[in-house]
Amino acid sequence: MSKDSLQSSIPAFENVVCPICKSQKYLNPNMKILVSPCFHKMCESCINQRYSHGAAPCPVCGTILRKTYFVHQTFEDLHVEKEVQIRKKFGKYFNKRLEDFGGNLRQYNDYLEEVEDLSNINY
């Protein structure tokens, strides 16, 4: 399997690449990823180095950051990203309204139940 095809099979939220050292989270499972207030993800060791003497610009967008501004990428973050992906995927489907069923409340309720089921799928 080539490196490219391997990478494309990894969901984006798991394959975080540190913009400073270019380490990939996927290849370094022990790498700690922290997220800046400007939503850029970097590894903990780079953050420790870069921000050890106080404020410094974000390597991606230039926002002035401090070490204490970074937060750990938590499971909740991943969950939210997953949720966003799922919603994108089903976005059209999720956005139906009663009018789309010609005002048929019964069909609409069935649809709502179905959406509920889809939302609970454990990806």
Ligand SMILES: [Zn+2]
């Ligand atoms: Zn790094």
Ligand SMILES: [Zn+2]
């Ligand atoms: Zn940034």
